[in-house]
Amino acid sequence: MGTGVGASAVERNRLWTRLSTAVAQHDGPLATPTMVVDLDAFTANAADLCRRAAGTPIRVASKSLRVPALISRALAHPGFAGVLGYTLAEALWLDGEGISDDIVLAYPTVDRAALAQLVVSPSAAAHITLMVDSVEHLEVIDSVRSSRAVPVRVAIDLDAGLDLRVTRVGPRRSPVTSAAAAVALAEAVVSRPGFRLVGVMTYEGQVAGVADDVPGQRLKSAVVRRLKDRSIEQLLSRRADVAAALRNLTELEFWNAGGSGSIESSASDPIVTEVTAGSGLLVPGLFDHYRSFTPRPAAFFGLPVTRRPDARTATVHGGGLIASGPTESSRAPLPWAPAGLSLTGLEGAGEVQTPLTGPAAENLRIGDLVWFRHAKSGELFEHTATAHLLAGSSLIDSVPTYRGCGLAF
Structure with a gap:
């Protein structure tokens, strides 16, 4: 089934291991939050969009990507043509x-x-x-x-x-x-x-x-x-x-x-x-519950555990990447991997720290990464200069976002 909304806890925990291992083996610098795009999921999503379009050309919505290399990657996929800026x-x-x-x-x-x-x-x-x-x-x-x-x-x-x-x-x-x-x-x-x-x-x-x-x-x-x-x-x-x-x-x-x-x-x-x-290439949280397609998330951001205030709580650094739109819980980031984590009602996703509770919190240690999904697509990359590209179980490239190119559109 993959790592979408219907993914089992086992599958999400495997994703946690895959992402965290790839980051641990990476030689270059990694900022916090650490932004990773799963190219395997990205490519599968592109193919699924083309299947659904049934031969009608697909224009790439740049607002939903904001990473030049990802825009180019989408345009190189058969069935995609042109940009909607x-x-x-x-x-x-x-x-x-x-x-x-x-x-x-x-x-x-x-x-x-x-x-x-x-x-x-x-x-x-x-x-x-x-x-x-x-x-x-x-x-x-x-x-x-x-x-x-x-x-x-x-x-x-x-x-x-x-x-x-x-x-x-x-x-x-x-x-x-x-x-x-x-x-x-x-x-x-x-x-x-x-x-x-x-x-x-x-x-x-x-x-x-x-x-x-x-x-x-x-x-x-x-x-x-x-x-x-x-x-x-x-x-x-x-x-x-x-x-x-x-x-x-x-x-x-x-x-x-x-x-x-x-x-x-x-x-x-x-x-x-x-x-x-555009969003269908990365599948953010707001695109989980559609009948028209099966979500296959491709974009994640990792935050390190920096505190264990009690046995049932793990607190990560930062986390307040709130999506635009009406002010409601659906705009908050989703703690995704490992499975079994929830935001607290009192603090939610904070600018400097985000406490997490749930069964998985008990097993997290200082320094472990928790992987989140943003509620919307391109907005995630306004918060970083670099997106790391994952293929299989390795980070194969680090590419600049618009922000990393010194741009603010």
């Missing part, structure tokens, strides 16, 4: 480093300094597609250029939330919620000198990013699955309507959709030409 500065860097020459921004940008770089570089402008959802975004781009000689590629962010009439369910992204609104914005793009409309994006976060098979939450999970089914049905119609309306204006290069949790439904839509995945 999260800032223009990042996109310019990835292009300049030769990591990708096909980068779509997932979010609109008002970074005038980065835009000023883009509009004077024919090469970068040909490789990077900006996201827009209003005419104001076009005006920001125009405000930084004195000439429209370099055409700027743009895509429209079409809202993919579930419309329940009284409210919308999903990420609060784009004001473009209908075919009429999409056509109005598309007309503004194609009629404006210096712009090329090349794509549409629909990110159905309420399908891709919400767990739907959570233990102890049977009723809630059933409701989530029903909302997902309704979202998928509604999106089929919305995408078809918008695609038909845009066909008279321009020929699109791509239609991007989905995320790691919605690969199958997104790829099955004939309008969609590519899907996106």
